[in-house]
Amino acid sequence: MAKASNNIAMDLNMIFIVSLLLVFVMAESRSLLGSIVRGNSPPVCDEVVDVKSGDTCFVVAKTFNLTAEFFDAINPNLNCTALFVGQWLCIDGSVLN
Structure with missing residues (x-):
């Protein structure tokens, strides 16, 4: 009986470890994908x-x-529905990836 409960505990521990690794890999791949999609450099105005x-x-x-x-691309954080008088908008620049 003790051997069976030890096997169950080892199986549960293995499932837990694999689950943690899977969560970690998914989180890392999302942050890597996000930096690839967005590019690593901010735009230059x-x-x-x-x-x-x-x-x-x-x-x-x-x-x-x-x-x-x-x-x-040269105004990446701009909210066009909330412009205000005096706000600066970039009209010339470059986007580096």
């Missing part, structure tokens, strides 16, 4: 403009002949 009353991201991008993708 070479020129900014300040938001004026009535400006939208679309208007600013079109005024400076920027594609939406490039505008978003």
